[in-house]
Amino acid sequence: TQLLEQSPQFLSIQEGENLTVYCNSSSVFSSLQWYRQEPGEGPVLLVTVVTGGEVKKLKRLTFQFGDARKDSSLHITAAQPGDTGLYLCAGRANPGGSQGNLIFGKGTKLSVKP
């Protein structure tokens, strides 16, 4: 069974601080995605990483896929209250785009206080 472990589970920080969220597995994934979910809503895709070692930036968010494609990290610079939410990583075991299911971690609940 493939599992994705996310850490930390909860994170409460002040506006302006930096943070990193980790997503680790003993299994190899063909691709990995990061989603952000707000209460009462479905997850919204932030980024997809496919190549080992890949780094993608989305404004203040930096995503990295591990060289071995078993882990990933999300770094937020100068966090803002609008960044508050549940951050989920999800891996796809099988290659081939949208075919095949996603395996989700339990998520990191981020709270950014003004």
Place this chain on the structure above:
Amino acid sequence: DAGVTQSPTHLIKTRGQQVTLRCSPKSGHDTVSWYQQALGQGPQFIFQYYEEEERQRGNFPDRFSGHQFPNYSSELNVNALLLGDSALYLCASSFTGTGYGYTFGSGTRLTVV
């Protein structure tokens, strides 16, 4: 352009009852996946439908069944409801063959009492 639409948004059922949840995929998408998200957990894959057939299934009992219609919309049926079935049920659509990302609906919050 409408995204993924799920109905109803909230539902309360009694143990032993049956429930049907509905999903309309994003325009242009042909694949529908269903996920169960218990409180404080990440979504768990139930099954995926493509071309009106179940293409892949997660570790869920046969009480969970589904259907996809010619217009790509989908239903999730759960029979003999248990208290543990209380969760947010998410529908995600995608287009087979291109891209990697799902578009999720806002979900149906099912409470079993």
